Amino acid sequence: MQPKNAKLYLEPLQKVNLEFIERIREIRDPHTLEVPNNFFEDINHLAFDSVGVVAVDHDFGLIRRNPDLEEVRVLCEHMSAFLKSIYDLGIKPSFYKYITTPSYRRFAKSMDLMFDITNHYVNEALVRLEENHSKDGEERSVLEKLLKINRKTAIVMAMDMLMAGVDGTSSAITAILLCIAKNPEKQQKLREELIAVLPHRNDQFTIETMKQLPYLRACIKEALRFYPLAFGNAREVGADLVLS
Template identity: 35%
Template sequence: MSGLLGRPDMVFVYDADEIEKIFRQEEKMPFRPSMPSLNYYKHVLRKDFFEDCAGVIAVHGESWYTFRSKVQQVMLQPRTARMYTGAIDEASSAFLKRVSKIRDENKEVPANFLNEIHKWSLESIARVALDVRLGCLDDDAHVETQELIDAVIVFFKNVGVLELKLPFWRFFNTPTWNDYVNALDTIFSFATKYTSLALSRVKDLSNNEELSLLERILLQEKDTKLASVLALDLFLVGIDTTSSSVASVLYQLAQHPDKQQVLYEELSKNLPKIDESLQAHHLDHLRYLRACIKETLRMFPVVIGNGRCMTKDTVISGYRVPSGVQVVFQHYVISNTDKYFPKSGEFLPERWLCDHNAPRHAFASLPFGYGRRMCLGRRFAELEIAIVIARIIQSYKLEYHYENLDYYINPMYTPNGPLKLRFVERN
């Protein structure tokens, strides 16, 4: 696609082999397709705060590389994420209590159940990043937590309009642009408020087991700005993405009771009782749980595409793609193609088990991206999703008694319609 006003030429790639080649040869500072609207917010509207430390989202070059290099050791080590199993399990327990309260006489949750999952996701992030209990799932939850969730939804919804349609916002303040900036201001204010509170009560940094992510960054880098911006990025992109993934997994398990039963049997063998604390080692043998999550994200990836902006001329499928062209990887299309996943339209978690015979292309399903710009919060997202799904299926049998839901992008790729799941207690 070429000639789009205000956008570079784009090449769409549907070949996993070509995607692998591009990732394998990526340079020290790969460029993703840029987000000019967020870049403008960080580097123009709020330049006085971000200065030369603007995080990893919508940031490229030396600034991105310096920031990423300083935080990725903490963020991407699986053993670090596992230290937060208890905190995430506590947030999941609060979510289960919330589910019990909001069910109706038919044991169904309200149509806006996705918003409740958003609350759980926010509570989990706050516990991990700042060691803050927001109380999002309490009956008397603060209004500001819902305002933050609403702001994140507006951000994702409007960024698509600003980036993919005619960029009128560059010339005058459109209503979409104004809503977008107001949403970012809300997220910015929330993150800075709670980060400041967390910084004011920093614990003994020598107790490595109980540190929040913010404290771990402080211990390593002695840089409060770096820690604050990381927290902001986590609030910005870590709520809606994780909760949409959880919604999809729950919906798919409700749609496939036979798979749900296999998962329940695995959980019954490996997890402590619901009223006992969960430890990291309890998750080590949950192969089928991980398979259910992978299969859901294969069929319904929260982000349907990824890409790179070529920084040098590159040959793709025999064609020379010039520097400056955006190469878009169509992950949703690829991972739902029989060429890469036989019977791709069927929910088959078994295909992800080690003893399954069908070969899989390592680059045909990449829900968290790959390489130097892989999702920075991947380890924590995977842990959060696994724990909350495990605890739900351990406690409830999921059912769904309505017409199948379509999926749509609003703003993540998620079930479209009332998520009126039925939660039936297990004996």
């Protein structure tokens, strides 16, 4: 994502992050300050809410445990089923190319359901965008730009962002937190950098402050070096390619 596009989402994503911090305060042990064993579920909700802001211009509210979002919880469950099916069908030996296996049926059901729910949220976003057009000179959201191409492209790309973004974001956050927790001296150094750049509790991230956090960027890169998101690249180039 280009910096000018990322800047558009700083404020809504910071709102999601603050909700996540409040959630941590609610669930951690008051004596040890440790989070429960199922903390990954909360990380997954953080990723879901964050990617939703970008993909469909909507905060799903999973961190807040919004009781009215049964549809979103179903989407989250089928997202997990979809990711497991990718491993079962794409990595493990499978006969789905020759017969319709139970794994493939679960995969197809999850894909159909995710398409329907994503389509619903894209339709809602389309109504909002028609009511609140971006003014001339204002940066348009990713979804608004995709809808300018055509509606089908917007739905497919929104699904792609949800499917790839939620798993990738939650895995990356888990890796970063794990590495920082295992290296308390590095954690302290990172804390000192953050306090120096953002000395007050309510200070907001901006594009400029993010440029002043080289150690944070180094921690993120090192964590992803230890725990990469994928074991390889499944894509193939269409012609011979020389890498330099």
